[in-house]
Amino acid sequence: MTTYVTQQTFHVDSSDLGPTLSPLETDLRRQLVRFGRCKLSGMRNVTSEIGMHLAVYRMRPDVQAIVHTHPPIATAFAACGKALDQPICSEILMTTGLVPLAAYATTGTEEVSASLEPFIPDHDAILLANHGLLTYGSSLPDAFMKTETVEHFAQVCLSAHQLGGARPLRDTDIEKLQQARARYTSNASRGPSCR
Numbered sequence: 001m002t003t004y005v006t007q008q009t010f011h012v013d014s015s016d017l018g019p020t021l022s023p024l025e026t027d028l029r030r031q032l033v034r035f036g037r038c039k040l041s042g043m044r045n046v047t048s049e050i051g052m053h054l055a056v057y058r059m060r061p062d063v064q065a066i067v068h069t070h071p072p073i074a075t076a077f078a079a080c081g082k083a084l085d086q087p088i089c090s091e092i093l094m095t096t097g098l099v100p101l102a103a104y105a106t107t108g109t110e111e112v113s114a115s116l117e118p119f120i121p122d123h124d125a126i127l128l129a130n131h132g133l134l135t136y137g138s139s140l141p142d143a144f145m146k147t148e149t150v151e152h153f154a155q156v157c158l159s160a161h162q163l164g165g166a167r168p169l170r171d172t173d174i175e176k177l178q179q180a181r182a183r184y185t186s187n188a189s190r191g192p193s194c195r
């Protein structure tokens with residue numbers, strides 16, 4: 001399943017998609033990556049920005065959903081050429097990790113996926129210079145919540161700047177948060193315990 005949220009919506013789903021979808025490429029996933037630029041069904045045309053979705057699916061077999069938006073505060077950072085990469089809040093380190101800025105690329109061209117590719121393997125959220133935000137995750141709610149988290153973090157960064165500048169977390173504290181995130185992710189993938 002992929003969902004593209006802006007003025008257009010591109011949505012592919014199937015009864016085969018859901019919690020049981022293997023992280024490995026399924027036939028459906030291969031079809032999406034191979035034929036994603038062609039409209040298979042539906043009333044609306046495939047978005048011109050489908051290329052960035054397909055780049056993520058190609059490079060991240062664990063990703064099941066992608067959200068691309070133009071949220072105002074995060075996009076303002078992208079418009080100013082500023083990544084959201086200052087470790088000033090524990091929340092962002094526990095969710096998406098810090099957010100890099102991909103170089104500007106013309107919307108709807110292969111340039112967009114090329115600008116994202118260096119960041120896709122190690123990040124779950126990427127700012128697109130002078131454009132917007134891309135987040136992805138294990139489900140549509142997961143990808144959407146990362147969008148919400150990044151926009152909230154952008155608001156915090158802006159407010160902290162207006163207040164004279166935040167004090168970044170120390171390296172030792174960042175390391176502890178990264179370890180906690182790894183434990184949380186590991187526990188979540190095992191599912192709830194019955195005991």
Ligand SMILES: [Zn+2]
Nearest residue numbers: 049068131132
């Ligand atoms: Zn866009």
